Amino acid sequence: MxxxxxxxxxxxxxxxxxxxxxxxxxxxxxxxxxxxxxxxxxxxxxxxxxxxxxxxxxxxxxxxxIFNRKACHVAELAAAPRFEGPGAREAAIQGLKSHIRAFMEDLMACDRGPDPLDEAAMALMAREMQAPRPVSSALLMEQIRPHVEHLMHCLQVLRADLTTDELLNMGMSIQGQMLYFRNSLGIARLIRGNPNYPEDLEGVIRHFTDFSLRGLGIPEAFPQSRN
Amino acid sequence: MxxxxxxxxxxxxxxxxxxxxxxxxxxxxxxxxxxxxxxxxxxxxxxxxxxxxxxxxxxxxxxxxIFNRKACHVAELAAAPRFEGPGAREAAIQGLKSHIRAFMEDLMACDRGPDPLDEAAMALMAREMQAPRPVSSALLMEQIRPHVEHLMHCLQVLRADLTTDELLNMGMSIQGQMLYFRNSLGIARLIRGNPNYPEDLEGVIRHFTDFSLRGLGIPEAFPQSRN
DNA sequence: GACTGATTCAAACGATTGATTAATTCTTGG
DNA sequence: CCAAGAATTAATCAATCGTTTGAATCAGTC
CATH class of the missing domain: 1.10.10.60 (Homeodomain-like)
Known part of the structure; x- marks a missing residue:
């Protein structure tokens, strides 16, 4: 070498x-x-x-x-300051919304056009996450950690009543739906009979945002209790 | 042969x-x-x-x-009758809860004790789901399809106001968090620094149930609007 | 143009792959 | 007990694996 x-x-x-x-x-x-x-x-x-x-x-x-090439939106968010004092709750909600949007845009690499290399890079990361090689697991962890911490900070502000373990569960559900969405795009397109799905990525982002905020237990996001 | x-x-x-x-x-x-x-x-x-x-x-x-050995709980549910008439909503909620529990128990193979063979069987299925071999993808789809259809029926009863596309999004979020949970057990254990996670599977099942019901928009599941 | 170090190349290395062979052991019905 | 078929074995097949080798080619420097 x-x-x-x-x-x-x-x-x-x-x-x-x-x-x-x-x-x-x-x-x-x-x-x-x-x-x-x-x-x-x-x-x-x-x-x-x-x-x-x-x-x-x-x-x-x-x-x-892959890690260096993807100048992730998520990475920018992870460097954001902590939410404190009055308005922290609103900031955390906005932070979570931004995180979901940024993560989805990173996942779909929608801002750089349909690049087969980006597509493959995400598939490779998915493989690596499921069956991490010992030699590369450290590299993967180092890459993921700031994103996890930023998300966890948002959740902790929004649900200060939960334990760390419960917060991790929340984070897992939020990230899980998005990552699964990415991993099973092929099957999803078959199920819907639409090879171009999702044509409306904004709608998907909106769905994940609403589903996550409701699942998290944010009253404002719950339609039946909004008024 | x-x-x-x-x-x-x-x-x-x-x-x-x-x-x-x-x-x-x-x-x-x-x-x-x-x-x-x-x-x-x-x-x-x-x-x-x-x-x-x-x-x-x-x-x-x-x-x-694996498929024959695992007399899946989910498979039993998938054969259940449709929810109709009065009480259909309550039945659908219970059906969704049962689905999540059954799916998680199948995923973790927790009802037969900690059997390394069951654990490995699920890990193998997880591998196969993410990167299906051409020769076995048909076998896998045939195994999964009834579960998907049963879940979609529950969702359709609970949220008759949604379009098919929105219902598919809901189903994707619900299945996604569980499948991601299974697929990323390795990473999750690294993040938590706990190689034995999850010690409390019941807690995880409860979390997925609550998160999904809230995310779906079921008022009864929403703590702030329950009383 | 000669020299140097980095880069690329075709060829071959030993090891291992999945598969095959032929001989041997085991099982079983008559 | 004994043929007959099924099951198992050690040995070997050609092919491919990741890696190594030594020579050829390239780019600069004096």
Missing amino acids: NAQPTDASFDTRQRLIEAAILTFAEKGFDGVGIREIALRAKANSALVTYHFGGKEGLYLEALRY | NAQPTDASFDTRQRLIEAAILTFAEKGFDGVGIREIALRAKANSALVTYHFGGKEGLYLEALRY
Whole structure:
């Protein structure tokens, strides 16, 4: 593995990484050979060991590439200040709404157009989340933690009466519906008989927002008790 | 592959299938060799081809074994009659509660004690749901469809004012949080720093029930408007 | 143009893959 | 008891795996 890539090797490295994302996402780590990746990247398979130290090194670098590439909206929110004092509750509601919107927009990568690489990157992250490799679980945790903490902060402000465990359950339900939505897009399109679903992402975001606020137990979001 | 297994070969077949479930669940289809499975089953690796026609045949047989073994609670519910006439609403609420409980108990296989085989079976199904193999996707869909239809019927009774698309969104949120819970057990345990999570499955079931009923917009489930 | 280090390449490495073979053991009905 | 078929075994198959090798090619520097 070389120390720092030069301009000459940068293109090859990038092509290998992108081919790795596409192919790993499609078939999983064990379902792909480095020859297949190298062929897709129009590079020699020996370069995988040369540039990344091996197949696993390429896999790790692919994950890092995904994390760095996705200048997430969620990441910006995670850096927001804490909600305190009067108006904290309203701010937390707005923060939760923003989180759901940002997370959905990140999930769908809707602001960069339909990019197959983004699509594959999310599929690969989904694989990694379900069956985390020991070597990459730390990388994944480091990436997810700030988002989790920001969401948990919103929830804690909104439901100060709940225990930490109950708050984690709330967060799990909120994140779960969105991540499952992303993971099962293919099936959902089949069930609805609509290959373009969701045409109305705004409607889906609105649904997740309302469902989450009600599920969380926010009175303002509950239609029957609103008036 | 032999036509019908005799008594003599039944034990070996069973041992191979159970070893396959455990090992496939742990490392995925491509991450396991038949020698490793055979070693775990204390059998000869050539018997995989002899009894099941090959590695993929063993995998399919393992899935069938899971489906047959798991006399799912959800499957019983799916065969329940439709909710009609007076009391339909109460019945639908109870039906939804039962569905969530049954689905969670099936997901966690908690009613037969902590059986590593059941645990592995669910992990394998989770893998299969996220990245279904072409040969087994039909088997999986056939297994899942009745559960989806039963859930949709409950939702339709409870929220007759919603469009089909909105109802599908509701169902997606309800199933999503549970499936995500199952799929991301590994990450959840990392986040909580508790490898034994969830110790209190009842609490999780109660949470999903409350969250779903509130999210669905059922007034009775909303604490602030209950009294 | 010669030298240097980084990069790429074709070829081959040993190991392991799923599958096959042929011989052997086990089981069982006549 | 004994053929006959089923079940199991060790050994081996070709293919592929990730990796290594050594030479070729490239880009700069003196």
